[in-house]
Amino acid sequence: MDRGPDLLRPYVAIVSARFRMLLQYRAAALAGLWTQIFFGFVILSIYEAFYRSSAAEQPMTFRQIASYVWLGQALLAMLPWNADDDVRAMVRTGAVAYELCRPIDLYGLWFARAIARRTAPTVLRAVPMCLIASIGLPLLGLDEWRLAPPPALASAVAFGLALVCTLLLGCALSTLVNISMLWTIGGEGTVILMTALVTFLSGMIVPLPLFPDWAQPIVRALPFAGLVDLPFRLFTGHIGPGEVPGVLLHQLAWTLALVILGRSLLSRGLKRIVVQGG
Amino acid sequence: MPQIVVENLVKTFRVSERASGLWGAVRGLVRRRHRTVWALNGISFAIEPGELVGYIGPNGAGKSTTVKTLAGILVPDAGRCEVLGRVPWRERIAHVARIGVVFGQRTQLWWDLPVTESFELLRDIYRVPQAGYEAARDELVALLDLTPLLDTPVRQLSLGQRMRCDLAAALLHAPPILFLDEPTIGLDAVSKLAVRDFILRLNRERGTTVILTTHDMDDIEALCTRVVVIGDGRILSDGRLSELRSRVTRERWLTVDLLEPGQSIHDPDATVIRQDSHRVCLAFDPQRVSPAELIHRVTSAHAIRDLFVENPPIETIVARLYGQSLPARDTAALRIQPDRSSA
Secondary structure (H helix, E strand, O other): OOHHHHHHHHHHHHHHHHHHHHOOOHHHHHHHHHHHHHHHHHHHHHHHHHHHHOOOOOOOOHHHHHHHHHHHHHOHHHOOOOOOHHHHHHHHHOOHHHHHOOOOOHHHHHHHHHHHHHHHHHHHHHHHHHHHHHHHHHHOOOHHHOOOOOOOHHHHHHHHHHHHHHHHHHHHHHHHHHHHHHHHOOOHHHHHHHHHHHHHHOOOOOOHHHOOHHHHHHHHHOHHHHOOHHHHHHHHOOOOHHHHHHHHHHHHHHHHHHHHHHHHHHHHHHHOOOOOOO | OOOEEEEEEEEEEEEEEOOOHHHHHHHHHHOOEEEEEEEEEEEEEEEOOOOEEEEEOOOOOOHHHHHHHHOOOOOOOEEEEEEOOEOOOOOHHHHHOOEEEEEOOOOOOOOOOEHHHHHHHHHHHOOOOHHHHHHHHHHHHHHHOOHHHOOOEHHHOOHHHHHHHHHHHHHOOOOOEEEEEOOOOOOOHHHHHHHHHHHHHHHHHHOOEEEEEEOOHHHHHHHOOEEEEEEOOEEEEEEEHHHHHHHHOOOEEEEEEEOOOOOOOOOOOEEEEEEOOOEEEEEEOOOOOOHHHHHHHHHHHOOEEEEEEEOOOHHHHHHHHHHHHOOOHHHHOOOOOOOOOOO
């Protein structure tokens, strides 16, 4: 018997079941789509005013900014900016007891949940969002504002590879936030902190190349750059496809570190677990 | 050889307390008071394969803590515990593959999925081979009458339906041991009977060891040959139901339906414990007065329509057991909810 597929069978089953379940939330995805189009316009209006009022050489062109912003809006659901409400509810109500009764690794189980949660809503939103931003906007005469395709095939491939690692990195961060709920029960504080860190330091609000020079080494070294900034700059061609090994290394090293941290916190958390509600 | 061995198990929880009101909340920010609750205070028992054991006690007595320790969820502070030769929390994954667990107040099914899909997910999680899964599923579906429920999303099931599905879900991987934490809580009479009937058959026909916690004494009377009573983290009694009765009280009850309402019955060897208009309930000690003698005296003094002799209900037995061994009941009634004030 081949043990390989059987080893992964529970995790594959969980990802696929949750993925299918989350695909049912089409109305939420549609609502999210309009919100994100709105945000995309607001952010780009600010950048347009900013670029028009300044003659100085900027670290990114306006066209690169536009693609960067629309990609960010399309892939927002992939970012670990919120906690898994199911895990939060499980910890609050004590249903987490059932998770511990499963003959699988709890970290793996929560990571699998995170993968489904970070992909299903993204698939629902990213496709219409990209169509609107890349084809719809030029039709409205907003060619400057559109999501432009990558400058070369190599850039697209590099982006694809980095995006897979973005998913893994994002899931490692999500899982870490979920694990922190074993201590905080409610988890609101950790989630708010995480939302702020992720949206700001990933480049979601302000692309990282526009940060001041003194901050550049810091924001580039932090894991959050691997969530948005690095893959998006590969997409827009702001960094060349030749730099993809460095990007992947940054993402995977941080993923590994966060997985190790998460696993050790989880095993410590489980020793002191108090199942709520007796 | 016992399947489950527990020796001197100890588990404490730290409960943080704060005084009520705004001032208490403010003070709680600066200085937290902690109190240690002994959820398990030296528990020992052994369970043989095929036993059906009732585990009873008031809220907060340590029932759920014991079950969660045996299920590998909680790590105790001290003591020894082995289930099927494994220490549950040390070899959690290997251990939980061989047990089934149902927590009556929660479901293990996926809320948004139809029952069948939850079952299939469990099949994959427990890595049950397809053939074994189909055989187990078909048998459970037939025994629990689940056919009409299989395509329904779990959130649309009634509590009784959900409990039947939960029982099936816990047994798809054919575990030799089943832990049931209040499986009949909140169920109507018909559902309770269905659940009890199923547990009994599972135990008799498959030889599954069942450990059952409950507040419903009818569950105990209907199912359990052995009853473990826990209070305040200690075992107060462990043995056959009949032994528990005889240990606590020899008392029997004689219930008499009078023809004329409002009469009172006086007898030197019996005490009236309840009197409605027509019905009088007398408690007596069969070693002081034989039931035949007492019935003769009562029937010759009063016109009666009907009478019967019975054992006191198990609730009364258990209440007396607590009364004897627990002068301070307030600690026993404490629930393990550390995020709330328990004043």
